[in-house]
Amino acid sequence: MKRKILFYNNYFLDFYSQQDDKTKEKIDFVLDLIRNIERVPSKFLKYLEGTDGLFEIRVITSQKSIRIFCFFDEGKLIILLNCFVKKTNKTPKKEIEQGMKLKEDYYKEKMKRK
Numbered sequence: 001m002k003r004k005i006l007f008y009n010n011y012f013l014d015f016y017s018q019q020d021d022k023t024k025e026k027i028d029f030v031l032d033l034i035r036n037i038e039r040v041p042s043k044f045l046k047y048l049e050g051t052d053g054l055f056e057i058r059v060i061t062s063q064k065s066i067r068i069f070c071f072f073d074e075g076k077l078i079i080l081l082n083c084f085v086k087k088t089n090k091t092p093k094k095e096i097e098q099g100m101k102l103k104e105d106y107y108k109e110k111m112k113r114k
Contacts, residue, residue, distance in 0.1 A: 003035050003076045008106050012068060015083035023061055027068075030059045034078065048091070054099050056091070067091065069099035079106060 007013055016027060030044050034057065048054045048069075057068040057080075069081040081102040084095050 001035050002038055003078050005031060005035060005078045005080060007080045008102060011082045011102065012080040015068075023059075023064070023066070026061050027059050027066065030057060048096060048099075051096060051100060052103075054096065054103060067095070069095070069102075071103050073106075073110075079103075081106075 016024065019027065033044055034040050044058055046056055046058060048056055053071050055070050055072075057070055059066040059068065065086040066083060067086050068083045070078050071081070073079050081099050082095065084092075
């Protein structure tokens with residue numbers, strides 16, 4: 001395993017539980033790629049320009065295009081944040097802002113634990 005994936009709160013798990021079995025399989029496939037491949041193609045994991053370290057995991061099915069926001073913490077640890085079904089070519093600013101806020105919240109909580 002090249003990377004470890006964790007979930008911040010229940011944002012990802014709540015989204016995942018609402019998906020059909022085929023979509024869950026596709027999400028699992030992409031997450032396994034990210035865990036195990038050294039150089040993940042940008043088709044599956046892409047840095048979001050203009051953000052402070054926010055990435056999007058891209059899951060494309062025949063019916064929908066899913067985005068899972070995430071970031072790296074301590075090198076090989078990936079933290080999954082909010083998820084949504086992308087309906088337009090441009091990623092909604094509201095979703096990016098939520099991802100950045102959740103990342104900030106994660107680090108605030110982490111500092112409290114230390």
